[in-house]
Amino acid sequence: MLWYKSWLETRWRFLIGIALLVCSAGASVLTWPQVQRLTPMLTSMAATQFHGAIGEKVREAAAFARTFRGYVWSNWFNQNCVHSVTLFAILLGVAGIVSESGGALFTLSLPVSRKRLLGVRAGAGLSELFVLAVAPSLVIPLLAPSVGESFPLASVLVYGVCTFVVASMFFMFALLLSTVFGDPWRPLLMAVGVAIAFGTVETIIRLQAPAFGVFRVMSGETWFRAGQLPWIGLLGCAAVSAIFYFVAASNLERRDF
Amino acid sequence: MDDRLIIETSNLTKHYDSFEALRGLDLHVPAGSICGFLGRNGAGKTTTIKILLGMNQPTSGVARVFGSTPDAEVRRRIGFVSEEKELYGYMTVEDMIRFTSPFFPKWRRDLEQRYLRKFDLPLQRKVKQLSRGMRTKLSLLLALCRGAELLILDEPTSGLDPAIAEEVLQAIVGHVANEEMTVFFSSHQIAEIEQIADRVVILDRGRKVIDGAIDELREKYCRVNAVIENGQAGAPVLHSPNVVRVTRKGRVLSILSRGGADDVVAEATELGATNIEVVPVTLKEIFLETVNAEE
Numbered sequence: 001m002l003w004y005k006s007w008l009e010t011r012w013r014f015l016i017g018i019a020l021l022v023c024s025a026g027a028s029v030l031t032w033p034q035v036q037r038l039t040p041m042l043t044s045m046a047a048t049q050f051h052g053a054i055g056e057k058v059r060e061a062a063a064f065a066r067t068f069r070g071y072v073w074s075n076w077f078n079q080n081c082v083h084s085v086t087l088f089a090i091l092l093g094v095a096g097i098v099s100e101s102g103g104a105l106f107t108l109s110l111p112v113s114r115k116r117l118l119g120v121r122a123g124a125g126l127s128e129l130f131v132l133a134v135a136p137s138l139v140i141p142l143l144a145p146s147v148g149e150s151f152p153l154a155s156v157l158v159y160g161v162c163t164f165v166v167a168s169m170f171f172m173f174a175l176l177l178s179t180v181f182g183d184p185w186r187p188l189l190m191a192v193g194v195a196i197a198f199g200t201v202e203t204i205i206r207l208q209a210p211a212f213g214v215f216r217v218m219s220g221e222t223w224f225r226a227g228q229l230p231w232i233g234l235l236g237c238a239a240v241s242a243i244f245y246f247v248a249a250s251n252l253e254r255r256d257f
Numbered sequence: 258m259d260d261r262l263i264i265e266t267s268n269l270t271k272h273y274d275s276f277e278a279l280r281g282l283d284l285h286v287p288a289g290s291i292c293g294f295l296g297r298n299g300a301g302k303t304t305t306i307k308i309l310l311g312m313n314q315p316t317s318g319v320a321r322v323f324g325s326t327p328d329a330e331v332r333r334r335i336g337f338v339s340e341e342k343e344l345y346g347y348m349t350v351e352d353m354i355r356f357t358s359p360f361f362p363k364w365r366r367d368l369e370q371r372y373l374r375k376f377d378l379p380l381q382r383k384v385k386q387l388s389r390g391m392r393t394k395l396s397l398l399l400a401l402c403r404g405a406e407l408l409i410l411d412e413p414t415s416g417l418d419p420a421i422a423e424e425v426l427q428a429i430v431g432h433v434a435n436e437e438m439t440v441f442f443s444s445h446q447i448a449e450i451e452q453i454a455d456r457v458v459i460l461d462r463g464r465k466v467i468d469g470a471i472d473e474l475r476e477k478y479c480r481v482n483a484v485i486e487n488g489q490a491g492a493p494v495l496h497s498p499n500v501v502r503v504t505r506k507g508r509v510l511s512i513l514s515r516g517g518a519d520d521v522v523a524e525a526t527e528l529g530a531t532n533i534e535v536v537p538v539t540l541k542e543i544f545l546e547t548v549n550a551e552e
Contacts, residue, residue, distance in 0.1 A: 004356065008348065103344050103345045104343060105307075105343050106337075106339065106343050106344055109337040110357070112329055256312070256314060257312045
């Protein structure tokens, strides 16, 4: 029944997330014909009008847009999907027993340990997050034939797993903050702030140290470029998620209500 | 009532930063009793209840319920209604019942049906759409149907109009009359305690000031009124250990005693008091005088 309660509490965040991500994934595929028409113009502009780091980025974007696979990865898996899933991971992670607007004492009066309460909350959230990370991208191989292309299902699953594992870290961070603060807003703002800071730092260091960055792991860049899974990044993120979870459980265990 | 202690605390303290919510509380609630937990707002009643349910950890001391430190297994044997009657606003009445019942193997379907009818609860209405009175009744239903051996109620009638408060109290009394259980309920309404409790614990600023069977308290406590000479200034000091509080209005001296009247009457006579009379006291007087004496 705790699963049912967790579902009721997070279902709107989850359903809105699914709807937005499915629409966004579908739009990425359906705009491919327009992108194809604009790519030659972008390529010539990149060669003549942009210089330095910006020129490099524009040339890279033009290069990605030459193939459907490159365009989908660049536009969807490396941008829209990563950013949206991170946001919804945080949204799914915030709130919980500490900031429950009504019913916290009722929940705590049930014959259930706090560890189990948190475990079910985390389990339900991670299940929803997995669906958010994988399911919307399935629209891509489904819609690709409508624009005369195809996209391998295996790649969708690999990118989905990468997205899920890294997003889990943001989910657990929000969950941890939610055991510290009694309102949902501070955990939300702090977790979003940390995600933005990570993204900004990563954009800056990408030019100097392109091998590092959680969003790089999240987008499955090594799979796209070299067909290799970012094992170290994935294991590192999973380990950090586990640490966040255990700190959250320990916080909740000690907390007075 | 038997000799087993269902609730037992020893030297229980709880600090919130520099605020002392509980100061060495010793509590003993025997099985089968209906124990009223009386105190002013902020006396430490809710803090005690939260510790008994394992929601808060004591700063020091020990709290035991059914002989164990409060944990999930202990809570399986407890029915609880919180002061705010907090429930899940997004669930319907039916959802709340369906959600709660699986946690309690001894859930009483017969009582569930009976209280649904008695309280006239609308099954399909969301909890957030219920009035406070309805929410209290639903909270009570969810507590009473657990098949619990101990019922802990934190200000069960707070915020209710007198008619609904009476209905809730009658439901509690009726339930306890038919089931073998112990009830521990907090209130700052003395009339409520007198109406349904057989024991009372009075708490003041985190410290227990009175603990006992209500009938025994009524027998033990009495008021000695006497008239003294005008010449004496202020209330005289009485040395009897039974004196709780001495007040003087004009020539009339009023002494609350907690151990019979004989030694107080003797001392008053020695002081030259006349027209000495011994009168019984109500629980309200005991509460107010004891709390004021503590101040």
